[in-house]
Amino acid sequence: MPRCPALMISAPASGQGKTSLTAAIAAQARRQGQRVRVFKTGPDYLDPMVLERASGAPVYQLDLFMGGLAHCQTLLAQAASEADLILVEGVMGLYDGKPSSADLAAAFGLPVLAVLDASAMAQTFAALATGLARYRSDVRVVGVVANRVGSDAHARMVAEGLPPDLPLVAAVRRQPELSLPERHLGLVQALELPGLEAQLQAWADAWEAGCALGQGLAAALAPVDFHAPARVDEGQPLAGRRIAVARDACFSFIYPANLDCLRSLGAELRLFSPLAGEPLPACDALWLPGGYPELHAETLAAHPSFFADLRRHHAAGKPLLAECGGLLVLMEQLIDAEGKTWPLAGLLPGTARMQTRLSALGLQAIDWPEGALRGHTFHYSTLETPLQPMARASNPNGGKACESLYQAGSLRASYLHHYFPSNAPAVARFLRG
Incomplete structure (x- = not known):
């Protein structure tokens, strides 16, 4: 049974910065020489294009409806046998949708790193983070990230009141210039962004600086066991086609x-x-x-x-x-x-x-x-x-x-x-x- 440190990156809602922070963590780990595999929860084409550039490997979907449990198990087990770190970006809010990111985390024992946009709050951050962590007993939120903080003092305020089992992993500064452009279907495609590589490195720098204001990613990481189901041989009916x-x-x-x-x-x-x-x-x-x-x-x-x-x-x-x-x-x-x-x-x-x-x-x-x-x-x-x-x-x-x-x-x-x-x-x- 392959084992690998893994995290689901989720949030209380869309627009909190899940994609940029998942990409930042992947890019920072990759430049440290780690092999990173990233997955995206649910149907999505655009976020995975950015995450593929950040991780240097194709980004697959994990969806309990479209692919089913065994298919998702196979993908995760294969990644765990090859990688030093697995990241799964959630969709919408942690508990939104059927199936939800929380359902996926519970099914595979994925610890959750919660990203909250802290730009318009202070001590209430801890209340929201704690509620997110306690909502379901089968979902384990192991840390939080305060995104878009305005200062070191702001980072200290959002950390006040967090319980010991819910560490502030990072507090990432607000940097509007690092936002990606969007169009009607979501993000602009990665292949249309000539400056994406530089932006990914800037995100990785911002993540490193943010970890210095928290306890760092190590506070949330632990190996996860991934079970690989028996392979079903469907033959090769398209051989020669x-x-x-x-x-x-x-x-x-x-x-x-x-x-x-x-x-x-x-x-x-x-x-x-x-x-x-x-x-x-x-x-x-x-x-x-x-x-x-x-x-x-x-x-x-x-x-x-x-x-x-x-x-x-x-x-x-x-x-x-x-x-x-x-x-x-x-x-x-x-x-x-x-x-x-x-x-x-x-x-x-x-x-x-x-x-x-x-x-x-x-x-x-x-x-x-x-x-x-x-x-x-x-x-x-x-x-x-x-x-x-x-x-x-x-x-x-x-x-x-x-x-x-x-x-x-x-x-x-x-x-x-x-x-x-x-x-x-x-x-x-x-x-x-």
């Missing part, structure tokens, strides 16, 4: 676990960049993941060979899976946030239209003809199409977001971001054609 995957700033919402899943099924992956004008590689199936076609519509339109390649692939009857942004690219046209209309591939009838407000958000479960899959949805666009869905997803938390799945010949498309490990055999059956 070439699967093309669009991957660039337009098609960037790709879980590493999905790529691993396809490779474990025997597929040969052929990555290509439509934005760079690269042709569709010779392939037996194609995956168009989500991303930002609304930001790159002009570039896509300048490479019409991409749309022609898509039409030839479809006309040949080869499987094509399109998700969210990939779905938009297959429509006849896209109307961006400024009201400008862009022509697209035209494989599906209708128009995609960008909105200024969130259109859908939530976990999703859907029944493909090949089997049930799980995933999530998160988008700002809407679709106007005469197509009737072949299936409709459900939301496990009763939310309104229940995405449609469309099919046109060998093409299957949805706003839903599928998590392939939730049913690898079903994905393989579709991609085999």
Whole structure:
């Protein structure tokens, strides 16, 4: 059973600084020569891009709904066998959502480091931190971080009243210049931030200075045992199959676990960049993941060979899976946030239209003809199409977001971001054609 020091970085709410502090801890540990593995709780593409740069290793999702307990166990056990430190960034507040970050921490015995934005409080910090720590007996909060403190004196005030078993690990100074830019889906992608490496090092410096105002990370760290479940051999039904995957700033919402899943099924992956004008590689199936076609519509339109390649692939009857942004690219046209209309591939009838407000958000479960899959949805666009869905997803938390799945010949498309490990055999059956 592999053992490794591990922490879940959580908070009482979103916006407390979880991502920047997780990245700071990872970057600081890495420059000390430690091997760091970082995970993200729940569906997310953007935070993991930053955390991957900080840790130097791919960032995988831990989600008890999308992946299930055994899958998460496998990922953690593998990381524990390779790393000196495991960090898991939580989602929203510690107890928010079903399943929550607290549920994940309880399931795997992950000690929790709570991050609180202390910028507008003093001694009340201890009351909030203590309440967070005592709310559930099966969740162990081992320390707190006061983020965005204004001075050394402020750091001393927030530490007043903390119980002995809840040490102030660090008090990190407020530095607005270290904030990352955001757009409608969250953080700007890491590949679009040329100064990210310098910013990560600045975060690591801020973390080191913050630890000097507290007891340091050692006060919260302890080895955790990670049980690896028995491996299920699903064979290699995609052996000999070439699967093309669009991957660039337009098609960037790709879980590493999905790529691993396809490779474990025997597929040969052929990555290509439509934005760079690269042709569709010779392939037996194609995956168009989500991303930002609304930001790159002009570039896509300048490479019409991409749309022609898509039409030839479809006309040949080869499987094509399109998700969210990939779905938009297959429509006849896209109307961006400024009201400008862009022509697209035209494989599906209708128009995609960008909105200024969130259109859908939530976990999703859907029944493909090949089997049930799980995933999530998160988008700002809407679709106007005469197509009737072949299936409709459900939301496990009763939310309104229940995405449609469309099919046109060998093409299957949805706003839903599928998590392939939730049913690898079903994905393989579709991609085999």
